[in-house]
Amino acid sequence: MHMNMHRFRARVFLRSISLCKSKWHQHHGAQIHFSQNRTSTGPGFVEFETEPSMQMQVLKALCSGERKKASDLLLDFGSRTHSLTADDFLHIFKYCARSPDPLFVMEIRRFMELKGVSMNIICSSLMIEALCKGGCLEEAFHVMDSLGGSQCLYPVLPLYNSLLGSCTKMQSLIQANKCLDIMEKKIVGRSEVTYTELLKMENLGLQPSCHTYNGIIKAAVSHGNVGDAIGVLKKMQQKKLKPNDSTLATLSITCSKALQLDLAEAFLNQISECLYPHPYNALLASCDELNQPERAVQVFAKMKQKKVLxxxxxxxxxxxxxxxxxxxxxxxxxxxxxxxxxxxxxxxxxxxxxxxxxxxxxxxxxxxxxxxxxxxxxxxxxxxxxxxxxxxxxxxxxxxxxxxxxxxxxxxxxxxxxxxxxxxxxxxxxxPDSETYNIMIDCCTIIQSYRSACLLISMMIRKGFCPVICTYTAIIKILLEDDNFDEALNLLKQVKLDGIQPDVLLFNTVLKQACYKERIDVIEFIVELMHREKVPPDPRTCGYVFSAYVNSGFHSTAIEALQVLSLRMISEDGNILGEEKKFVNEFILSEDLSAESQILKLFEDSEDELAVGLLNLRWCAIAGFPICESADQSLWARRLEGKRF
The missing domain is CATH 1.25.40 (Serine Threonine Protein Phosphatase 5, Tetratricopeptide repeat)
Known part of the structure; x- marks a missing residue:
């Protein structure tokens, strides 16, 4: 690989000689003056008073037209000097850029590569300038291709301007567009500068090609800058340029992934010919994620219409x-x-x-x-x-x-x-994995086999899977079906000891059976345990507790419990004295007939607990019961809090 690389570099160097030969002879037809003691702004004058002897000797030879001597001095210096940096060649690069001397600048580059000396941004810029002024645009493109990655794009941007300027002066739009295509690759690293670059092109009198616009759009999209990409797309439309199908497909896929379905479908509809189903698949996937099968039907119909397989x-x-x-x-x-x-x-x-x-x-x-x-x-x-x-x-x-x-x-x-x-x-x-065992333990609730459930748990543990909350829920459910409330409550305590956070489904499993069996003691134990574990109730919790008290004939307590649980659904601290105070006047105590309709709209926003809580409290108010605005004000809640379970 090392040998092949040197062969490639040699080919590039030889090609540069053939490309630049005529320019070199034209330049050296003029007389070059040399002065050791003074500085001039002319292109052939260089100040040597403070230069190191190596650079002075090489520059003196170049200015005298002694090319072979300059090359020999360069090689001789390389054999005598062990550590070199780009700064050791800086003023030679400056001379080559002013002259210009594209031939010698390529020779310096080859020499530096052989010696393992890295180019810096300044030397690279001067080299580009020398090549561009010397008409060696192809070589300049090769140099640019090795520069301007995402980490050093900003320092390299002036080099693009140098290339573009040279192309413009030579009235070479083909070369200019090639330059813009190098640039597209570099912009992929920092797509936020695309607008800046388009303005620079236009200021130089260049009209970026349709291909260039497409490349810039893709560069922006690759970094998630869809807004920038759409901005460039609008610029294309102003110039009556049509983006190609692959660009539209890229935009559609990106918008689909961002769940912007209208925009994704709009881009998809503009594609004249699509050979692959990928943009359609992306839009179908978004329809699936957002549960919009109706839109998916239209997308699939268009896919069939355009004969996309x-x-x-x-x-x-x-x-x-x-x-x-x-x-x-x-x-x-x-x-x-x-x-x-x-x-x-x-x-x-x-x-x-x-x-x-x-x-x-x-x-x-x-x-x-x-x-x-x-x-x-x-x-x-x-x-x-x-x-x-x-x-x-x-x-x-x-x-x-x-x-x-x-x-x-x-x-x-x-x-x-x-x-x-x-x-x-x-x-x-x-x-089987953990999910398999938990499904089969849940199956044991159907056949009411506590023994089978315990065997499955034993197998599960031996295979290295630990019981989770749904495992305990299934076991407790089996115990409750046998009216074994004591063992179920003991197992409930074990959940906490095992470091597992109980959830509302587990508590509701106990409340449901306690309601059916009219076990008020269990109902109150679970309600207080939920409060202590900071597990908010849900609508089912409210229903089980309310029904348990009503079935036992404690109607006033049922209303009070319903209010407390509803408050805990609405607010984490169980009160509507703070920001939620507006709920009291707007929804709960309002005499406006549309109040309930407004509450029901909350279901559309998936705020089920809030909606049910407000409806419960409004129902209590309509029934003539005083509204409790804080769970702490409830005698029932304070009684449960003070009980020793």
């Missing part, structure tokens, strides 16, 4: 988008299941037409869609397909697929089928 990624996204009909708005029914089956079959038919084979993700998305629709028979059929395609050849790849199937079987309360799938999973060499 899908790939496996397209199909994976289509299964995710269209495999489920109603989620998350409605439960599945027979009609939605039939519709889902049609969609899945249609996508698979398209795959067969285009010769696309299933991937792990496409099968996983189908399994998820079938599970969401409750299509258990089809779920098992596609599991068999996954086993034949992937799992039997590579058992480790099947864990996630089995977990998906097991989850939906347990959700559908198909415990026998889930147990059979779990056994088959282990037999085919697919190792």
């Amino acid at each position: 899908p790939n496996i990624r397209t199909c994976e996204l289509l299964f995710s988008l269209f495999g489920v009909v109603n989620a998350p708005y409605e439960d599945s029914d027979i009609l939605s299941q039939v519709d889902a089956a049609k969609r899945i079959n249609a996508i698979q038919k398209d795959m067969a037409t285009n010769g696309i084979k299933h991937s792990h993700l496409s099968i996983k998305n189908i399994l998820k869609a079938l599970g969401e629709e409750g299509m258990i028979r089809e779920l098992i059929q596609y599991l068999h397909l996954a086993e034949n395609l992937f799992i039997y050849q590579n058992p480790s790849s099947g864990t996630h697929m089995y977990n998906t199937v097991l989850h939906y079987l347990v959700e559908a309360k198909e415990s026998d089928m889930a147990i059979a799938v779990f056994k088959k999973m282990k037999l085919c060499g697919c190792n």
Whole structure:
């Protein structure tokens, strides 16, 4: 590699000699004067009074036209001097830039490379100037290509201007645009200077080509500066230049990733010909993430209209988008299941037409869609397909697929089928993970087998997986079904001892059964424990506690408890005396008939707890009960806080 590099450099040097030969003879047709004691501003005069002897001798030889002597002096100095820096050649570079002398500047560069002397920005700038003035633009492009990375772009920017200026003086727009294309590569490192550079080009009288604009847009996009890219795009439109399809595709993909779907689709629609589905896939992925299947239908229709062939990624996204009909708005029914089956079959038919084979993700998305629709028979059929395609050849790849199937079987309360799938999973060499064990422990709540759950926990621990909050929730649920509240509460304490933070789902599991069994003592214990653990209640918490008191005939306490829990849903400290004070007048005590409609709008913003809390308090006020603005004011809350559980 080292040898090849020197050969390449030699070729560059020889080419520079041929390119610059005529310019050199033209220049040396004129007489060059030399003075050792005084300085002149003329291009051939150099001040030597303070120069080191090596540079003085080389410069004297150059000014006298003794090229061979200058070269010999340079080589002789290199053999006698062990440590050299770029500064040892600085004034020679200055002379070459003023003269100009592109031939000798290339000789210096080759000499420095052989001696391992690194160029600095000043010497590089002077070298570029010498090459440009000498008409060796191709060589100047080669030098520029080795400079101007992301860390040193700003010092190098004047060199671009030097190149552009030379191109302009020589009326060489072809060379100028080549220069702008070097520049595009460097701007990738610091895309924020693109506007600056466009202005410099225009000030020099250059008109950047369409290709140049496209390169600058891509450079800006590569660093996430979409705003800058769009600014350059507008400049193109003002000049009636059309961006190429690859630039539009890049912009569309970037906007899709930023979830700017309108902008992404607008760029996508401007593409005249798209040979690859990547920009469409990016937009489909964003539609999937934002749950906008309606827009995805339009995107896929345009893809088909423009005859863009899908790939496996397209199909994976289509299964995710269209495999489920109603989620998350409605439960599945027979009609939605039939519709889902049609969609899945249609996508698979398209795959067969285009010769696309299933991937792990496409099968996983189908399994998820079938599970969401409750299509258990089809779920098992596609599991068999996954086993034949992937799992039997590579058992480790099947864990996630089995977990998906097991989850939906347990959700559908198909415990026998889930147990059979779990056994088959282990037999085919697919190792269960923590998620698998927790799903099967949850399955034990269906068959009401505390013993099986304990065996699974034992297996889980032996495999190196620690119980998590959902593990305890499932075990406690089994104990509560047997009315074993004492053991369930002991296990609840163990959760804290194990350093696991309890969540509202765990507490609601206990509250639900305590409400059903009218265990007020357990209800009050859990409510206070939630308060001490700073776990805010949710609407289900309010419902279980309220119903428990009502069922036991404690109606006033039920209202008071409902208010306290609602306040704790609205505010972390359980009061609306501070910033939330506006809720009292605007929503809770307001006589305006539109107050409830305004509260219901909070559901649209996913502020369910706030909306339910406000509705509960408003209902209490309408029923004629005094509103408690702070949980600390409640006698019920203070009584629970003072109890020793």
